[in-house]
Amino acid sequence: MNRPRTAERSSRTALALLGAHLVGEVRSELAARLPETLALVLLNPLKAHEPLVPDRFVRATAAWIEGATEQTAAWDASAMLSVVASDDLLNRILLQLPAGYDLLFGRPQPA
Template identity: 70%
Template sequence: MRWEAILGHVQERGKYATPQKAERSARTVLALLGAHLVGAERAARLPDTFAVILLNPLQATEPLSTERFVRATAAWIEGATEQTAAWDVSAVLSVTADAPGEGLAHRILLQLPPGHDLLFGHPEHT
């Protein structure tokens, strides 16, 4: 799936008024997610633009719980609240999980603390 197609799905799922708002959310959420993952294969089946964001050189010092992940997202998106950030995270991660297929989403979830499966739209996935 191409970057534009994924952004279209993020825009639709997140009900964003513009592609720019969908892209802002996608870039923020994926950069935060990428800081918590290891291994290049985590982005192997994603479009190059997504892969570059996920493979960014930033590394988290500790895993974030789902609540802290949402709060971190809210801090990075201007004007966001925890409620709107939760919406952003869910829109982006559920599309990301759907795009490459179940195998990659499962491997990503294995690297994250419990509870992130809900953010990906896959309850009790791990």
């Protein structure tokens, strides 16, 4: 399996799904930290009919990536966000997502 191509596909898929849930300054700020091709994916997201809880997000991401498992999809999404988002930005992203994404992105929030 071509790892760079898989990583790009994982990033594109995760950003398309996340983009449907992020709005305003948070989405724009995250897009500004991405290469243009990935920023366009985030800024022109799929339309979400309902919020994706973390488990469904991971399953959907894995389903779009050939050869991916739910575990690898979760790792790839988490790794991509940890590289491009500062702590402050990631905290603001988490405020816009359903509960549980903090664990998915390795940033458990106090109860």
